[in-house]
Amino acid sequence: MRILVVNPNTTASMTAKIAAAARSVAAPGTTIIAAQPDEGPVSIEGYFDEALSVPGMLEEIAREDGEDLAGHVIACFDDTGLDAARSLARAPVVGIGEAAYHMASLVAGRFSVVTTLSRSIPALEHNLHRYGLASRCGRVRAAEVPVLALEDPHSAARDRVSSEIDRAIREDRAEAIVLGCAGMADLARSLSGEHGLPVIEGVSAAVKLIENLATLGLSTSKVGGWATPRRKPLSGRYAVFSGLGGA
Amino acid sequence: MRILVVNPNTTASMTAKIAAAARSVAAPGTTIIAAQPDEGPVSIEGYFDEALSVPGMLEEIAREDGEDLAGHVIACFDDTGLDAARSLARAPVVGIGEAAYHMASLVAGRFSVVTTLSRSIPALEHNLHRYGLASRCGRVRAAEVPVLALEDPHSAARDRVSSEIDRAIREDRAEAIVLGCAGMADLARSLSGEHGLPVIEGVSAAVKLIENLATLGLSTSKVGGWATPRRKPLSGRYAVFSGLGGA
Amino acid sequence: MRILVVNPNTTASMTAKIAAAARSVAAPGTTIIAAQPDEGPVSIEGYFDEALSVPGMLEEIAREDGEDLAGHVIACFDDTGLDAARSLARAPVVGIGEAAYHMASLVAGRFSVVTTLSRSIPALEHNLHRYGLASRCGRVRAAEVPVLALEDPHSAARDRVSSEIDRAIREDRAEAIVLGCAGMADLARSLSGEHGLPVIEGVSAAVKLIENLATLGLSTSKVGGWATPRRKPLSGRYAVFSGLGGA
Amino acid sequence: MRILVVNPNTTASMTAKIAAAARSVAAPGTTIIAAQPDEGPVSIEGYFDEALSVPGMLEEIAREDGEDLAGHVIACFDDTGLDAARSLARAPVVGIGEAAYHMASLVAGRFSVVTTLSRSIPALEHNLHRYGLASRCGRVRAAEVPVLALEDPHSAARDRVSSEIDRAIREDRAEAIVLGCAGMADLARSLSGEHGLPVIEGVSAAVKLIENLATLGLSTSKVGGWATPRRKPLSGRYAVFSGLGGA
Amino acid sequence: MRILVVNPNTTASMTAKIAAAARSVAAPGTTIIAAQPDEGPVSIEGYFDEALSVPGMLEEIAREDGEDLAGHVIACFDDTGLDAARSLARAPVVGIGEAAYHMASLVAGRFSVVTTLSRSIPALEHNLHRYGLASRCGRVRAAEVPVLALEDPHSAARDRVSSEIDRAIREDRAEAIVLGCAGMADLARSLSGEHGLPVIEGVSAAVKLIENLATLGLSTSKVGGWATPRRKPLSGRYAVFSGLGGA
Amino acid sequence: MRILVVNPNTTASMTAKIAAAARSVAAPGTTIIAAQPDEGPVSIEGYFDEALSVPGMLEEIAREDGEDLAGHVIACFDDTGLDAARSLARAPVVGIGEAAYHMASLVAGRFSVVTTLSRSIPALEHNLHRYGLASRCGRVRAAEVPVLALEDPHSAARDRVSSEIDRAIREDRAEAIVLGCAGMADLARSLSGEHGLPVIEGVSAAVKLIENLATLGLSTSKVGGWATPRRKPLSGRYAVFSGLGGA
CATH class of the missing domain: 3.40.50.12500 (Rossmann fold)
Incomplete structure (x- = not known):
């Protein structure tokens, strides 16, 4: 199975360290895809950094959220943007x-x-x-x-x-x-x-929990707060999300 | 005193309605500035919409947060981005x-x-x-x-x-x-x-509370979770925030 | 608007200090009426003092609770008798x-x-x-x-x-x-x-909140625990309250 | 042992019913003293009635709180004035x-x-x-x-x-x-x-609990919120309490 | 009335001390029966000891739970097996x-x-x-x-x-x-x-509370979690319980 | 890895169903050992059944808790005896x-x-x-x-x-x-x-969580409530546990 591990900040050495932690515990058949946003803060230290890191992180999640993806790990301990990611994604999402x-x-x-x-x-x-x-x-x-x-x-x-x-x-x-x-x-x-x-x-813990959810056939409930977003016109910096969402 | 009332979505008719509610209760010496982001969702219905509306809303807040501003009102009932706004702004912030x-x-x-x-x-x-x-x-x-x-x-x-x-x-x-x-x-x-x-x-309630805080000489404590963000290199869509923040 | 600020103890210097704090933040059109009970403890330090101060305080509130009163402030930090006062009064009541x-x-x-x-x-x-x-x-x-x-x-x-x-x-x-x-x-x-x-x-904060409630047209809900007291025969020390209350 | 059961309202038929309930469960050696205030509401229905009933009830408690009293029962289900009574009394107090x-x-x-x-x-x-x-x-x-x-x-x-x-x-x-x-x-x-x-x-339950406390040698802790009231000058309607209290 | 005070551990000197504490506060007409299990830990220090002490303690309770018993006291401060005892017993049970x-x-x-x-x-x-x-x-x-x-x-x-x-x-x-x-x-x-x-x-406190429940005519509600156990075939070490339970 | 899945009741068809659920999600290298106590209730319906099922369940856990065991699953939804099992066992324990x-x-x-x-x-x-x-x-x-x-x-x-x-x-x-x-x-x-x-x-969920703990190198903390039991003389029905425990 394939698991996206997304570091919401833009520091490549942290992404590498996170990927190593993820791969060290992944099951034999699991492939870890590590990613980070193109733009945003170099580290997440408080609410303001969190807010700016979320749109870029959601782009990474939207890009990888295909049928063959087992789940997404948000690799910031604040579980930055977890609710938005769960709403957006088809596959399950776990914060570290x-x-x-x-x-x-x-x-x-x-x-x-x-x-x-x-x-x-x-x-x-x-x-x-x-x-x-x-x-x-x-x-x-x-x-x-x-x-x-x-x-x-x-x-x-x-x-x-x-x-x-x-x-x-x-x-x-x-x-x-x-x-x-x-x-x-x-x-x-x-x-x-x-x-x-x-x-x-949390990185290793989250990878194992995504593997569990995949094996158990469980994914995010779309009844309630994590319902698929309603489709809306989005342009400019958010045009990438414009085709997404439900009725 | 001047109060910014920011509608985090991009629907102008809602901004106008919000501004009217704000002005209907403002004290004689209070000026209401109504604003909305340039880009983002047309309405905020759940976590995903919230996440995309925050950066644009923070731009409006950063632009108006001068010495002469009494405070900011976030005019979405989810209190979208309230923590990030309180960290960023010098003036007090109240969600509706x-x-x-x-x-x-x-x-x-x-x-x-x-x-x-x-x-x-x-x-x-x-x-x-x-x-x-x-x-x-x-x-x-x-x-x-x-x-x-x-x-x-x-x-x-x-x-x-x-x-x-x-x-x-x-x-x-x-x-x-x-x-x-x-x-x-x-x-x-x-x-x-x-x-x-x-x-x-909440719009009228928040305007009155900002007036109160200004009269009482109270603003956001910068000790704790709403501390001024640490200054970080920000480029691309977030270049507008790049000069902000503290040590 | 007129606001009653009632000090529930009988120490005049405290009433004066409270009145000064109230007036220092009151809006231009607000008149502060300061009062204290005729009888009761000179200071409120614990539950027993609270209990003895309440009837006298309620008399002050009953006397001033006319159509032209914007609200009552209870100027003891214990919010002494707040529930009884809210039940009794037509105008809103806020404890400091x-x-x-x-x-x-x-x-x-x-x-x-x-x-x-x-x-x-x-x-x-x-x-x-x-x-x-x-x-x-x-x-x-x-x-x-x-x-x-x-x-x-x-x-x-x-x-x-x-x-x-x-x-x-x-x-x-x-x-x-x-x-x-x-x-x-x-x-x-x-x-x-x-x-x-x-x-x-709290004194200055309570005055501003009463001003808010008046501007917003809000007063104590009479549905629930703060319902108007049922009219009862009261004599002796409580004869002053005997005409009050509802069905 | 002697136990005071005080009905905080002024309706004698309720006092009689309460006394009967108390006596029906009292241990062989227990004497029930039933009392009610001289003045106050005829029944306690909400916070305002509570507030007016407390001073008269405290007078009954002060009068009976001698060395030979095992404890006081407050016979209103709101446990009206319980904190004040516990502060005032030497003997333990239990609300029904x-x-x-x-x-x-x-x-x-x-x-x-x-x-x-x-x-x-x-x-x-x-x-x-x-x-x-x-x-x-x-x-x-x-x-x-x-x-x-x-x-x-x-x-x-x-x-x-x-x-x-x-x-x-x-x-x-x-x-x-x-x-x-x-x-x-x-x-x-x-x-x-x-x-x-x-x-x-609660009346019968409270009588048995007072009997327990007496047998176990337990009374209200005077460390904390139920400390003996500090002695204060009290006149007029409260002169009866003027000699009470500690340093 | 007769009250069983059961020490869930097997140390006789503790049972004797517990019995003495119980008898020192019991009412004139109360007989204290002190008991301890035949087998199990000599003291209860943590969850494992608790688990092993419960079946033996329940045997003592089952043996004494006749019509003439006023109630059972579980004389371990962990209230070991309290829920199981309340389900099993006809008479009320109180933990120390x-x-x-x-x-x-x-x-x-x-x-x-x-x-x-x-x-x-x-x-x-x-x-x-x-x-x-x-x-x-x-x-x-x-x-x-x-x-x-x-x-x-x-x-x-x-x-x-x-x-x-x-x-x-x-x-x-x-x-x-x-x-x-x-x-x-x-x-x-x-x-x-x-x-x-x-x-x-707690030993003396529990004895008095059992006396209270008996006087007040109160016993464990059999609606809910403490319902009488459903009758089940039990053999070997649990044969002693095999006739007990309801439909 | 080897995982013990213990059904705390004595009904073999339930043990078989539980084992099947466990095996259906176990990782390729995982061996499921299914067990049930020799004596005890045929089903666990309430606190009394729980209490009688625990000692037999702990015997199964003690027997299998060797160096080569990855962990224990307690396969009753009440998580019967979980605290005692965690205290006793070297390997981690998870309730369904x-x-x-x-x-x-x-x-x-x-x-x-x-x-x-x-x-x-x-x-x-x-x-x-x-x-x-x-x-x-x-x-x-x-x-x-x-x-x-x-x-x-x-x-x-x-x-x-x-x-x-x-x-x-x-x-x-x-x-x-x-x-x-x-x-x-x-x-x-x-x-x-x-x-x-x-x-x-829960059966499948618990098996996956035990696999996680083993992969992550985590086991029950022995600091606090789940500390290894202190060694005590145990005879009769509990002789099987007599060599266990620490200082």
Whole structure:
């Protein structure tokens, strides 16, 4: 099966890291297609960046959403544009944030999240409430590292994330840790060994969940909030979407 | 004082109706500036339309956000892009959905919402939860009228909305009604008289709340999720935002 | 328009301070009437004081509730007797606690409250739950200053409030502060400057919200818990209310 | 032991019925003292009546709160003035509403409440939330009978209550019924037999809980919201309370 | 009346201590029958121990559940097997955990729990949520003492519990303390005196609540989740239950 | 990899049906081991049956929990004994109830559950609250078919389930349906086609989630409520567990 993994920002090194995490867990017959928008922010740090990254990300999803696609993974921990993508796409869509939370719920009664910057905390808290899993989360914490510092091997990023995990174990009664940024995908296994509890990252989790949905024959319900968009005249920058949508 | 009232869709007749509602309640010294994006969907009916309307709406907000502006009103009941707008703007921003909910909470222990299409119900429910006011809402109901039917005086739109209000009073124990679309701004007073309870529409409510914030000297806290966006290289369709943001 | 601002305690200097805060933000055409009960506690510090202050406060409200009154402000942060007042009055009623919470919700994702004595914390927490806004509140804190210490310029009251704001920012992730006593009405602007985030006090907020309701033509719904009281024989200390009420 | 059962309204026939219910379950060594205020509403139907009944009720409690009193029962289903009474009294205080809810929770996973008039529903819902037991309640229902109709043997009051119990079983998945008015104290056993599930009334429940607290040596915690009131000058109608309170 | 108090573990000294606590508060006409299973864990420290203790405990309950029994007390603070016991038994059943929470709610706005080992915290938190009383609980704390250390007069168990109470008062704003293990039944009064607030233990509370239910004529509703089990063929270790159950 | 799928009841035809559902979705390299306890109830219909099925189920889990086992699936929709199993087992454990809820959350904003008998509704509601997913569930419904009627091809069981799905779509705003019994595993695909929305059954979902956990290298956190049981002397019926557990 083919799975699109779309990085909503425009930084190619992050797309490569995400693709590697996805391929490392994909089943033998699964092909990972990695993509990123042509235009938009180089990293997603807060609501404004989110808003600008969505149209480009939806273009990538629209382009790949053919009959042979098993599903789409949105590889930003904010699950940027997840509702719009689910409305638009025929195939199922899973965000890496929700994927990590669902998997964490199966191995821990209570998890804490360690993300990059504190400005992202409210968005993650809102997602947890929407998904219904806020009661499973001890606390959303920020290591105060900018997203792109995770791309720099000389930064103190990993150390800061590790220190924040220490605090989560000590102060939040956390039984597992969820890493709150796609750029941390390569850190999960070593941090788990170091701290002696499950450390979950969302890219690999989301790929497995899309494989599951495909095997189980499940896709997005089109009854309710994720109904196929009504067809509307769209021009200019959005002309690419103009043929899409239903009655 | 000057207030920007931005209609996030591209239908000029709705912008005009919204501007009229805003001006009808503005204080003597208040100037209403009405605007709409150049490109985007003609109406906002669900998450996909929301996503495409946000960048154009943010452009309008960025253009008007000068020292002399008292605040911005987002005139779509979904409060489309509210978080991104609050991050971006110097002046305070109020969505017409939240404005209506807050005012309803002052005159009714329990209100129900009557919106256009049922596909919008989940988005409104999520907003109510985020704002914290879900416990005040009996039910979010859809009259099943497309947004643009409200622009057509020959449609049955008003009748359907009125029938749904009847059901809300009978079934939800509603003590007040919130009208769930900017296109219903002209219906509130007559429906209130007809049904004998407060009927609140958000455009007028939001204008008054922006006036309040200006008088009280309050604006968006830049500590937390609505911090000023970090400055990033933006080109192509987003070049207009490239000079904005902080460190 | 005329607005009654009623201080439910019997301390004249607090009534004067409240009246000044109200007048400083009132619109050009608004007249503020300040009142206090003839009998009752000199300050409201907990449930017992609340209970004794209500009948006298309701007398003030009943006396002023004529056709020409735009609305009533209850100027105690506990929103003492708000439900009874809304049932009794024809004109809308707004408590300064709820007013402050609603305004804070428009400029901050998360606010903390700083009140006087810790014995008042549970009452404020219950109000936040009832209003639906508890999820927006980081924590209700007490500076441990008696209400009347705020009337004494030589007390350490302001310093203690300021220190508690520091703790709220550091420990609660507060993005704004709500001052939890009518007697703090004069401190908001200077504390906001000092701490670099919005500091909201409720007297001014409530006056603006009453002005809004009047402009929007909204008043208390008489369907539900705030229905006009049923007329009953009342004598002795309550004879003043004996002609009031409906069928 | 001696227990004060105070009816907060001024209708003597209700006080007598309440006293009978209390005595029918009191332990051999328990003496029930029944009281009602001198002045105030003849029945409590909504927030305004509640507010006027509290000072007179507190006078009865203050008068009886000696060393030899085991506790106070507030015999109005709204638990009128419960917080103020707990602050004031040395002995423990139990409201008949909370007593009924706690007992119902021991014999039913889910109960519904049947009260008198719909205007009382919001107050009962707020109490359930405060007590923490709202999640155990299917629905608060009103039989639409005025309180004093329960005193009239020729009224249709009992039939209406019984019909509403039928609806609660059918529509709410109720496993038990709580009767929502002190005036229904004499109906519980026959309605339980008629409907085949537990029907709980609060007067008898509250008496037993006060007996428990006395036997267990438990009384109201004076740390927190129910701290002893601070002593204040009180004159006029409240002179009776002027010697009370702590530092 | 006769009340069965069943200790679900197999340690006779704990059964004796529990029986003493029960008898110390029982009414003059109440006979306490103390029992423990023949087989199972010597103490209940977590979910696995709970699971193994339930069948033996149900045997004790089935044996005593005759017409002359007033009710059953489950004397483990986890309220082990409470739902199964309520389904099985004719007479009412009360767990010592829920009993303590309900009584604490009558004397404190907010209580904290001090239990033995931290592995038991999640189970207690889940119970609090199910009962609906989680909002009344500041925090569930563990003194990190194994259950059987409470049986050893030379252990530091009491000191650790007392220290944890200090932390609960200082950090949780606790107004009362609930002792979270049947083995702490003898510590409540002295700890209450030492810390100056109500300290509640559940064995005595549960006995009084069973007495109440008997006096009030209330027993478990058989409509809903606690319906009498359907009769099924049971052999081997469960043959003792084979004649029980309904249609 | 090897996965144990344990049916906690003793009906061999259900074990066979469950094994078939598991094998139909297992990955090429996955071996399904199906098991059932030697003794216990023939079907699980309520809390009492649950309690008796757990020890036998734990024996099956203990027997198979070797180094080469990828994980355990508990194939009863109540997730019977899940906490005890997670404490006991080295390998991860997934219940079919939670598996179905997590999968449903990825394809529907709101799902309803259709189970067998109404006595099981409270247990499922409690699970949904514990998992955190109650807010995603419209309603838990019972088709009022005994579990073993699902094994009888001549019963009306499938029709009743289908009718209840109709009601869920019409009354609950359900966007997907979760089938609430392992015995319904063979009905999901045809009911999905018939009703035009996702219908999820838990056996297949749980198998895929265990495969995910194994691939991702995740297992139950032993920090917190699922810590390895402390070793205790166990004899008689529980001697089989006597060597297990940690310090």
